[in-house]
Amino acid sequence: MDQKKAEELIRRLAAALRGTELYSPSHPLVQRGIDAFTTAATERLQSSPHVVIGFIGDEVVVDGMRLPRGTASLIGFARDLRDRGIEKVTLSRGLSRAEVGNLLSVFGDRASHVPLPDRLAAKGVRNVTLGRIVVDEVSDEQAGIAAARRVYSAAVETAESLWNAAKAGDQPDPAAARKIIDGLARLVTQDRTSLMALTALKKYDNYTFTHMVNVAALAMAQARSLNIEGPLLREFGFAALMHDIGKVHTPLDVLNKPDKLTSDEFKIMKRHVVEGAHILRRTPEMPALAPIVAFEHHLKQDLSGYPENIGSRRLNLCTMIVSIADVFDALRSNRPYRQGLATARIRSIMGEQGNPAFNQILLKRFVNLMGLFPVGNLVRLSGDELAVVTAEHPTDPFRPQVKILTDRTGAMIEEPVLANTWERDSRGEHPYAVVEAVDPESVDIDPLKFL
Ligand SMILES: [Fe+2]
Ligand SMILES: [Fe+2]
Numbered sequence: 001m002d003q004k005k006a007e008e009l010i011r012r013l014a015a016a017l018r019g020t021e022l023y024s025p026s027h028p029l030v031q032r033g034i035d036a037f038t039t040a041a042t043e044r045l046q047s048s049p050h051v052v053i054g055f056i057g058d059e060v061v062v063d064g065m066r067l068p069r070g071t072a073s074l075i076g077f078a079r080d081l082r083d084r085g086i087e088k089v090t091l092s093r094g095l096s097r098a099e100v101g102n103l104l105s106v107f108g109d110r111a112s113h114v115p116l117p118d119r120l121a122a123k124g125v126r127n128v129t130l131g132r133i134v135v136d137e138v139s140d141e142q143a144g145i146a147a148a149r150r151v152y153s154a155a156v157e158t159a160e161s162l163w164n165a166a167k168a169g170d171q172p173d174p175a176a177a178r179k180i181i182d183g184l185a186r187l188v189t190q191d192r193t194s195l196m197a198l199t200a201l202k203k204y205d206n207y208t209f210t211h212m213v214n215v216a217a218l219a220m221a222q223a224r225s226l227n228i229e230g231p232l233l234r235e236f237g238f239a240a241l242m243h244d245i246g247k248v249h250t251p252l253d254v255l256n257k258p259d260k261l262t263s264d265e266f267k268i269m270k271r272h273v274v275e276g277a278h279i280l281r282r283t284p285e286m287p288a289l290a291p292i293v294a295f296e297h298h299l300k301q302d303l304s305g306y307p308e309n310i311g312s313r314r315l316n317l318c319t320m321i322v323s324i325a326d327v328f329d330a331l332r333s334n335r336p337y338r339q340g341l342a343t344a345r346i347r348s349i350m351g352e353q354g355n356p357a358f359n360q361i362l363l364k365r366f367v368n369l370m371g372l373f374p375v376g377n378l379v380r381l382s383g384d385e386l387a388v389v390t391a392e393h394p395t396d397p398f399r400p401q402v403k404i405l406t407d408r409t410g411a412m413i414e415e416p417v418l419a420n421t422w423e424r425d426s427r428g429e430h431p432y433a434v435v436e437a438v439d440p441e442s443v444d445i446d447p448l449k450f451l
Pocket of ligand 2: 326
């Protein structure tokens with residue numbers, strides 16, 4: 001089975017399951033979901049007697065083939081089943097539509113305490129078996145947050161060398177830049193969750209370089225969600241990475257001034273857009289988009305920003321995407337003059353009525369893309385415990401899956417506890433609820449260590 005087909009099979013299973021949980025069994029959406037999954041499974045079972053779907057960690061494996069990580073809904077789905085003790089679902093030839101319907105209703109019924117395999121048997125489902133996988137600890141160097149972290153740190157290091165080259169008047173090495181962009185393009189497609197979590201680390205000792213990489217990552221994630229891929233996705237990445245390169249000519253006392261700039265200083269600061277465009281036009285192999293974005297990224301939708309007096313102009317789509325990524329990352333980062341802001345606060349600033357800085361449609365999409373409590377965010381729960389967001393709920397952004405790290409006094413607990421904040425207890429209430437995002441540095445916890 002090729003990977004596309006395997007992904008399609010799992011997507012249909014997840015969609016059908018979601019339908020069963022949201023609607024009554026006779027609802028057309030539920031019926032359609034059952035049909036769609038049955039068709040895909042039956043097709044597969046024609047060429048092989050069994051299909052084995054496994055859930056290892058956050059990954060879904062179909063007949064031994066690991067599906068690309070990345071979509072939050074797949075991760076949520078995999079974790080959900082695993083948390084309920086299911087690591088393996090085997091479908092066998094002869095599987096009927098009625099069995100699929102029963103399988104989904106059994107999965108969808110969270111109230112029952114009878115073990116899932118027993119309930120399946122009681123419903124006469126014979127062509128589906130549920131089980132646990134026995135495998136050696138999977139240690140895949142290429143997968144997960146550790147691998148993403150390596151790509152990310154290498155990107156920050158390379159960004160620093162590009163910066164230094166431009167500062168010395170040399171041409172930034174296009175091959176090095178390409179390496180960063182290739183790494184980010186891979187992550188943005190295969191493991192967006194980890195990449196987005198990494199951009200949320202708040203550091204200011206090397207802000208300049210992390211900002212370059214974060215803006216590239218955040219812009220590429222937006223572009224990817226607009227179905228931009230391949231060479232164009234990379235061009236967007238280049239342009240985003242280099243948007244502020246003109247700042248190599250901004251004197252450090254202006255660049256790092258903790259207080260408000262005087263009007264003269266602001267005038268100097270404003271030059272970085274034109275200087276950036278000059279540098280990038282001279283850099284070999286730089287896509288034509290890069291100087292455009294450097295030139296435009298402070299212009300705003302109504303051209304009320306800078307450079308001033310440039311006549312009428314339509315901003316490039318990439319510029320609009322980069323402006324969103326740029327301001328979002330700047331507000332979120334800790335700077336010498338202020339703490340990084342929480343996501344919710346940034347969102348209200350950026351989304352203010354009539355804010356001319358952003359294209360509001362793209363901004364709305366960005367907000368949806370980032371989720372309310374993105375994976376890797378440190379959050380406070382209603383009982384005052386601190387937790388890290390480990391997965392987003394496929395449909396309810398207010399109720400992610402979290403790993404609880406501290407007790408209500410703030411003391412670290414020895415064995416962090418996973419909690420699905422969407423789950424209700426026997427009285428029908430939510431025992432856990434996320435109240436707000438917390439700045440990891442204010443409590444000195446690195447949430448990514450717990451992913
Ligand atoms: Fe800028
Ligand atoms: Fe910037």
